[in-house]
Amino acid sequence: MEEVIRSITDPEMLSQIERVVPFHGYLSTGVFVGIQIYNIARRSLGFSEGDRLFVTCETLSCMPDALQVLGGCTIGNKGLKIEDHGKMAATISRRAPKGAATAKGVRIVLDPAKTASYPRLHSWYMNAGLVSHEEAISDLIRAEDGVYTWEMVDVKVPEKPVKRIAVCRECGESFVLRGDEGLCRGCAERSSKNIQIDLTGG
Ligand SMILES: [Zn+2]
Numbered sequence: 001m002e003e004v005i006r007s008i009t010d011p012e013m014l015s016q017i018e019r020v021v022p023f024h025g026y027l028s029t030g031v032f033v034g035i036q037i038y039n040i041a042r043r044s045l046g047f048s049e050g051d052r053l054f055v056t057c058e059t060l061s062c063m064p065d066a067l068q069v070l071g072g073c074t075i076g077n078k079g080l081k082i083e084d085h086g087k088m089a090a091t092i093s094r095r096a097p098k099g100a101a102t103a104k105g106v107r108i109v110l111d112p113a114k115t116a117s118y119p120r121l122h123s124w125y126m127n128a129g130l131v132s133h134e135e136a137i138s139d140l141i142r143a144e145d146g147v148y149t150w151e152m153v154d155v156k157v158p159e160k161p162v163k164r165i166a167v168c169r170e171c172g173e174s175f176v177l178r179g180d181e182g183l184c185r186g187c188a189e190r191s192s193k194n195i196q197i198d199l200t201g202g
Contacts, residue, residue, distance in 0.1 A: 001027055004134050008141060013039070020069045029124055029136040030062025033088055037063070037108045038070045040145055041092035044106040044152065052095045054103070054155065055080050058087040067092070088125070093155040102154040111149040118143055 073079030093105030
């Protein structure tokens, strides 16, 4: 992998790799895709490092880690949302202007019609053969933006309901209400499972 990384001449990307690898554990192809997606978003939206960003990742694997480190979008600061469609795609947006209902964003996808020109990368993408991360990432380095498709999108700003807390009548623990439910989500799940077990048990 060191040889592959040595072929990268962009000092910015080298510094990004240096920051992402300790967080994720190693340089995987999915992490590298995340780095490239972040850089396309930065150019399309014109944000600077440190600006508040929001990301929706359409996969749980690898890619979110690059966006957490580079974009500062984490699960805890609500900058990162996962909608696991099993896709190598992400939507990145900036903070909306005050009072606006939508924010300017961009959805970027690793496009199979374009990876087809890079047989090793394509084979990795389609899980059609044994391809090492070194081979797939070498193709991504050569392809640069050429294997991605992106479009500008309006991202709806989520409403911020007032937080209401209740104490669960089953377990006695406090939880954040979604409606007027009396059971916390944990107990509600357990009781619905019990009902299923009762039904199958006759
Ligand atoms: Zn409970």
